[in-house]
Amino acid sequence: MKVRPEFSIMTTRAQPIDETLWQEFVASVRPRLAAGTKFTERESLASKTTMRVGGPARVYAEPASSEELRQLIVEAKRLALPVLLLGRGSNLVIPDSGVDGLVINFGHANWQKFEPQADGRAWAGAGLRLKNLCGLAIKAGLKGFEFLEGIPGNVGGALRMNAGAMGGWMFDVVDEVHLMTMDGDVRALKKSEMHVAYRHCEELHHAIALGAFLKPAATVESSEIRQQIDTYQKKRVESQPREPSAGCIFKNPTGTSAGRVIDEAGLKGERVGDAEVSTVHANFIVNRGHATSADIIGLVRKIRAQVKSAKGIDLEPEVLLYGQDWRDVL
Ligand SMILES: Cc1cc2nc3c(=O)[nH]c(=O)nc-3n(C[C@H](O)[C@H](O)[C@H](O)COP(=O)(O)OP(=O)(O)OC[C@H]3O[C@@H](n4cnc5c(N)ncnc54)[C@H](O)[C@@H]3O)c2cc1C
Structure with missing residues (x-):
């Protein structure tokens, strides 16, 4: 099975990380950070994901600016500590043991801007x-983003995953992505310079998306956009479960849908813990209350085995195992 490791940038280490390196990191970075930057140790991550499972991050930060972000990642790189980005956590399963890494989230308001430009x-x-x-976009009368409405991620996660729905992909509306390399350099890449595919953006495996210039399809009356969004919302409500989940668990195999083959293998309602x-959509694993990441991994194994045996x-x-490689657990 070909599965990419989840670490998107990341200085991965084969050996467990020596605790003194984390102490050195914290002692060196903390005094240099601005008051607006959140910086904590052993921050619980489960509540920051839509699946609501998983343990803590060894170090967690919400940088207030690009400069703050640079300080964090340059120091992490110097000490060869892994860095992971966390968006809305809607495409992740976080291991019960948590992540021995620096987890960065763009929760600060400075990263949440939407600014229509004079050039359209x-x-x-x-x-x-x-x-x-x-x-x-509705308020600004900018059409073309409606398909993104029901995807519970943020712009960074949608760029990294090339999120898609209702026949559209994130990169359909991208003109230029601004990213930061692990050396702390900021670069602007045109869409044509990037390598994107189904749920994949190569450049963001090794860099942090800071934001993007998006291209609307047209400027129209807000009511026209609202109408389209309402149609998409209705479709989602009818076809997706309400319980906590991480969206579609598996990628669609060539020529069919993962949901269909899982359903045909008789797996709707199957449980581990x-x-x-x-039972609404077979390509969703839902958390019925107190699921652990071990339960989810166990169920993923079971589904794969049964679909292989029933359908070949x-x-x-599709969902990422945060800080780990599915190949190591399946
Ligand atoms: C109910 C439900 C419905 C869903 N429907 C859809 C759907 O229709 N279509 C679809 O494509 N997906 C869907 N998803 C999955 C998910 O919402 C998308 O993949 C989304 O794009 C993930 O965004 P996020 O911000 O939550 O990213 P996260 O899950 O937090 O992260 C995903 C990956 O992106 C990386 N990342 C996050 N931010 C950055 C950044 N700034 N720079 C670099 N890397 C970054 C993370 O390290 C991780 O590797 C659904 C999920 C749920 C729970």
Whole structure:
């Protein structure tokens, strides 16, 4: 099975990280950070994800600016500490043991801007929720972003995943992405310079998306956009479960949908602990209350084995196992 490691940038280490390195990191970085930057140790991550499972981050930061972000990642790189980005946590399963890394989130308001430009484009910060992007686009009369409305991520996560719905992909509306390399350099890349595919953006495996200039399809009356969004919302409500989940667990295999083959393998309602194959949409695993990440991984294993045996198809996870590689647990 070909599954990419989840670490997007990240100086991965084969050995466990020596605790003294974390202490050195914290002692060196903390005094240099501005008051607006959140910086904590052993921050619980479960509540920062839509699946609501997982342990803490060894170090967690919400930088207030690019300069603050640079300080964090340059120091982490110097000490060879892993860095992970966390968006809205809507495409992740966080291991019960948490992550031995520096987890960065764009929760600060400075990353959540939506700014229509004189040239017709609109700047969207990496921390802007897709839902808010759509709401602000309606107000500005900018059409073309409606398909993003029901995706519960933010702009950074949607760029990294090339999120898509209702026949559209994130990169359909991207003109230029601004990113920061692990050396702390800021670069602007045109869409044509980037390598994107189904749920994949190569450049963001090794860099941090800061935001993007997006290209609306047209300027129209707000009511026209609202109408389209309402249609999409209705479709989602009818076809997706309400319980906590991480969206579609598996990528669609060539020529069919993962939901269909899981359903045909008789797996709707199958459970491991409190993790359940949704009875509404078979490609969703839902948390029925107190699921652990071990429950979810166990259920993923079970589904893959049964679909392989019933259909001869190898399902590949779409959801990321945060800080780990699915190959190590499946
Ligand atoms: C109910 C539900 C419905 C969903 N429907 C859809 C759908 O229709 N279509 C779809 O494509 N997805 C869907 N998803 C999955 C998910 O919402 C998308 O993949 C979304 O784009 C993830 O964004 P996020 O901000 O939550 O990213 P996260 O889940 O937080 O992170 C995803 C990846 O992006 C990386 N990342 C996050 N921010 C950055 C950044 N700034 N720079 C670099 N890397 C970054 C993370 O490190 C991680 O590797 C759904 C999920 C749920 C729960």
